[in-house]
Amino acid sequence: MPFPTRRVMIFRTLTGGVTALVASAVAWARPAEATETDAESTTILAKTKSIPVGGGKIIQGKWVVTQPKKGTFRAFSAKCTHQGCTVASVSGGTINCPCHGSKFGISDGAVARGPASRALPSQRIKVSKGVIRLG
Secondary structure (H helix, E strand, O other): OOOOHHHHHHHHHHHHHHHHHHHHHHHOOOOOOHHHHHHHOEEEEEEEHHOOOEEEEEEEEOOEEEEOOOOEEEEEEOOOOOOOOOOEEEEEOOOEOOOOEEEEEEEOOOEOOOOOOOOOOOOEEEEEEEEEEOO
């Protein structure tokens, strides 16, 4: 049985690589199918009773959930828009970044004090039966 030529080996290698690349691109681009159970299993951020009125809570270092006034809840990214540090506290009506002192409003995530120049990105949430979920 003769050995494959160099040309055949290069062709096989390239075809295998292209096939793998196409397969991964198709898998990545395929939209996830939503089902009714998915709506119920969205990420739970917090219970409403754990978020103080006029304050908030940092959740898993990814989100900040606030309650600017009783019964009104907001959620934002926990990444400071100045240099990407994770905010460290919510107090005095602001979300506070420890790295360079930026402060953001708890009601809209707007910059209350720089050096950050952009608001914290808001996150869509759903509040139901005392539970706050990403939504």
